[in-house]
Amino acid sequence: MPAVLSLDDARVIFGNDVLGPAEVAEAFAASPREIPAIPFSGELLEAAQRAGEMLLLRLSTAPDGRPLTLLHMIEGFADAFDPKLLRQMGYQLKDDWGIALEPLAARETCATGWALVRKHILDDSRNLPYDDQAAALQRYAQQQGVAAVRRRSAVEAVYDTLLYFRTRRVRLLDKTWDWSASATIDGGYLNVGGFGDNGMQILSYSRACRHGALGVCPTRGAETRSAEAA
Numbered sequence: 001m002p003a004v005l006s007l008d009d010a011r012v013i014f015g016n017d018v019l020g021p022a023e024v025a026e027a028f029a030a031s032p033r034e035i036p037a038i039p040f041s042g043e044l045l046e047a048a049q050r051a052g053e054m055l056l057l058r059l060s061t062a063p064d065g066r067p068l069t070l071l072h073m074i075e076g077f078a079d080a081f082d083p084k085l086l087r088q089m090g091y092q093l094k095d096d097w098g099i100a101l102e103p104l105a106a107r108e109t110c111a112t113g114w115a116l117v118r119k120h121i122l123d124d125s126r127n128l129p130y131d132d133q134a135a136a137l138q139r140y141a142q143q144q145g146v147a148a149v150r151r152r153s154a155v156e157a158v159y160d161t162l163l164y165f166r167t168r169r170v171r172l173l174d175k176t177w178d179w180s181a182s183a184t185i186d187g188g189y190l191n192v193g194g195f196g197d198n199g200m201q202i203l204s205y206s207r208a209c210r211h212g213a214l215g216v217c218p219t220r221g222a223e224t225r226s227a228e229a230a
Contacts, residue, residue: 010038010045013042013045017053019056019057019164021035030061030063032057036057039221044146051140053118054164055115055116056160057113059112068109068110069109070155070158073159105154110159115222119164122140126214126215127214129208133179133215151178151219154182161192176193178216179191179205184204188204
């Protein structure tokens with residue numbers, strides 16, 4: 001769909017829930033060489049705002065040109081992550097499982113571009129195993145009048161949550177976890193959340209797991225990519 005709105009127009013619709021080049025520069029000290037056009041119509045953006053979504057600009061690279069991967073964000077913003085889990089869950093290659101053991105943590109980045117994402121998990125995606133959450137995503141897409149929405153990747157979930165926290169001083173996913181599309185080497189899927197005073201958590205659950213605070217934040221926009229493709 002061709003872009004029809006300016007950034008100022010989008011801010012009229014979303015207010016503080018637009019996170020564009022200025023917010024990205026504030027949060028990550030980075031900005032794109034060229035600002036991509038917003039690829040959503042005014043009607044679609046208005047419906048997204050009513051549904052509790054935010055509009056944000058994702059970047060694939062850090063100011064030094066390195067890929068903005070999960071590991072890069074963990075290293076660069078360590079105070080935003082739960083230090084107990086960073087230590088006990090093996091983020092520093094210690095005894096237990098940890099994100100540093102996952103190849104995708106050093107490989108996947110967001111694709112540069114605008115995206116819409118729901119700020120909170122869908123209520124009807126809670127307490128469901130991974131595969132059963134697909135129906136909740138499909139229902140949400142139908143409610144929004146779009147062909148499809150998708151899960152975020154883990155790097156998108158971390159990027160979005162950090163961006164909102166560092167610019168709006170609000171902890172999204174403070175008591176919930178967004179179950180991502182990022183598969184781990186043992187067949188699980190990463191989830192991001194629990195972003196309380198101790199910091200954000202990145203965990204891995206098998207697809208049979210379920211609990212009431214585990215759900216999905218639908219997104220649409222630029223797709224996740226591998227750093228090798230940058």
